[in-house]
Amino acid sequence: MSEILTELHDHILIATFNRPDIHNAMSHTGMIDAIVGLCERVNQDDNIRVLVLTGAGKSFCAGGNIKEMLSKSNVFSGTPKQIEAAYKSGIQRIPVALWNLNKPVIAAVNGAAVGAGCDIAMMCDIRIASSKARFAESFVKLGIIPGDGGAWFLPRVIGQARANQMTLTGEMIDAQEALNWGMVSQVCAPEELMTEAINIAQIISANPPLAVTEAKKLLRQSANTSLPEMLDLSAAVQAQLHQTEDHMEALNAFVEKRTGLFQGK
Numbered sequence: 058m059s060e061i062l063t064e065l066h067d068h069i070l071i072a073t074f075n076r077p078d079i080h081n082a083m084s085h086t087g088m089i090d091a092i093v094g095l096c097e098r099v100n101q102d103d104n105i106r107v108l109v110l111t112g113a114g115k116s117f118c119a120g121g122n123i124k125e126m127l128s129k130s131n132v133f134s135g136t137p138k139q140i141e142a143a144y145k146s147g148i149q150r151i152p153v154a155l156w157n158l159n160k161p162v163i164a165a166v167n168g169a170a171v172g173a174g175c176d177i178a179m180m181c182d183i184r185i186a187s188s189k190a191r192f193a194e195s196f197v198k199l200g201i202i203p204g205d206g207g208a209w210f211l212p213r214v215i216g217q218a219r220a221n222q223m224t225l226t227g228e229m230i231d232a233q234e235a236l237n238w239g240m241v242s243q244v245c246a247p248e249e250l251m252t253e254a255i256n257i258a259q260i261i262s263a264n265p266p267l268a269v270t271e272a273k274k275l276l277r278q279s280a281n282t283s284l285p286e287m288l289d290l291s292a293a294v295q296a297q298l299h300q301t302e303d304h305m306e307a308l309n310a311f312v313e314k315r316t317g318l319f320q321g322k
Contacts, residue, residue, distance in 0.1 A: 077114025120172025176207035
């Protein structure tokens with residue numbers, strides 16, 4: 058069984074976590090390797106302009122495998138030092154891979170996004186949710202903490218106060234509350250989720266890809282960059298984009314009232 062199923066539609070890659078038997082749990086090596094490999098593929102393929110992540114079955118992702126925690130197997134086995142090393146060489150590769158993606162990522166959250174599953178959604182650039190989606194930063198309920206970087210991502214999405222509440226209570230919130238908190242930008246009927254995700258992806262992929270990539274980089278860097286530094290960086294990037302073929306094509310298409318044809322050049 059493939060851990061992740063992929064379908065390429067024009068410039069949009071749809072990737073589906075494909076372990077519904079374990080609610081798309083993330084802690085085993087196969088799924089971790091599949092996610093890291095997916096990110097590498099997207100970065101290397103200029104034909105892919107947007108990645109959409111979703112889950113097979115009822116869940117988006119249930120995070121760590123509780124049965125493995127109970128049996129102290131896989132990443133959860135060994136001494137504290139061995140477990141620490143396993144986290145660094147295992148699940149912590151996921152936030153690094155997603156953070157280093159140079160294409161936009163849309164999370165189409167179809168069901169429960171719990172623990173590391175919630176965090177993976179937070180690692181994406183855009184999140185939309187089915188009305189059946191639920192979110193929980195539930196680590197404390199199991200006597201552990203977000204070992205995958207969730208304590209870094211979640212406050213940046215929903216603010217410190219709400220991130221504190223979710224992390225320290227471990228309580229579940231529904232899709233509507235996630236919308237109210239800014240965790241997701243849209244809630245859809247379950248049957249409309251992928252249609253809407255693809256629609257957003259199509260709008261993004263129709264734009265000049267170099268500009269989209271650089272805009273994403275600037276947004277990511279803004280959280281840890283001063284205004285003077287950001288202005289300097291923006292000026293340098295803008296100067297380069299003004300020299301691109303896609304910029305001229307965009308200007309001509311605007312004046313001629315037609316759709317631009319962009320080559321990423």
